[in-house]
Amino acid sequence: MGIIVLAVAVLPMLGVGGMQLYRAETPGPVKDTKLTPRITETAKALWYVYLAFTISCMIGYRIAGMGWFDALCHAFSTVAIGGFSPHDMSVGYFDSAAIDLVAVFFMFAAGINFSLHFFAWRYVSVKHYSQDPEFRAYASYLVVLSIVVILSLFTYQGFIDPGQTIVKGLFQAVSIGTTTGFTTENFSAWPAAIPVMLVFASFIGGSAGSTAGGIKVIRWLLVYKQGVREIVRLVHPSAEIPVKLGNKAVPYRVVDAVWGFFSVYIIVFGAMLLAMMSTGLDQVTAFSAVAATLNNLGPGLGGVAEGFMSVSNTAKWIAVGGMLLGRLEIFTLLVLITPTFWRR
DSSP states (O other): OHHHHIIIIIGGGGTOOHHHHHHHHSSSSOOOOOSSSSHHHHHHHHHHHHHHHHHHHHHHHHHHTOOHHHHHHHHHHHHTTOOOOSSTTGGGGTOOHHHHHHHHHHHHHHTSOHHHHHHHHHHTOSHHHHHOHHHHHHHHHHHHHHHHHHHHHHHHHOSSSHHHHHHHHHHHHHHHHTTOOOOSSOGGGSSTTHHHHHHHHHHHOSOTTSSOOSSOHHHHHHHHHHHHHHHHHHHSTTOOOOOEETTEEOOHHHHHHHHHHHHHHHHHHHHHHHHHHHTTOOHHHHHHHHHHHHTTOOOOSGGGTTOSTTSOHHHHHHHHHHHHHHHTTTHHHHHHTOHHHHHO
16 A cells, blocks of 8 residues: 555655556556546545455454454454464464454455455445456456365365365465465475465466455456467457457557566566576475565465575575565566656
């Protein structure tokens, strides 16, 4: 939310348009739908929604059994999808299914485009959720991921405690899938391909306009639709086939921007992976370290499964750069260091 304060209060004094950077930093490619006509009113609207979710999350944690201090800290971390906890064992410290389920609900909600929450509050209706293509894709991917993780845990660990298996599988799938990074146990030690699948899920992340990290669901959705269009074009080379979100055609400029983002993301990821490996990290640790930082996930695999304490200072500096790039959506940080931006 700080970018809105920056756009509204600080940048105008520097002669930089607030809406200009707001559009640049807003996650995802579709940025022209404003909640209100003015950026100041938009900031207020988003803050009201954000504050309401934080208070509701804190009360939910308190009812589920947390103390007020823990409830407040975890509410801040859940709605912001930060993943930090006052306890070394993260949410697993409480060993409570009720707390896990409260966290699942608010992690899922924080990964949704906040404009949908705003419209639901303003019009007292939830129809905006079902009508949004990105939300449908976001919800579907988390449901499928959760089912696959739970079934895999049952397959490899048995049915000794089915209730606990379902809750822990659901919690970890939503936590990693939304890039929150809370843990109830060491998922990197889970059997088969589950840990790698969860890390791959962090590349998708949450919706545009949410607090989640990752590449964002809407970009993956547009890439998928673009791929389908190219396949159809092979059969009908002369056909004009627009890429659509719902009933609206997506401008070619937006599709080009998505491919540009993917290109830059892959280049940055590859460069950071090689840099991490040059510090002495093995491939698994280096790959998951870059994924954990660039996607703003937190936990990784291998040598960074329990944090970055054991890696060298050089690797930590690379991770710092990755976290900045991931939080600022890569393009924004590159824009801010470009002389052309400041000359304008």
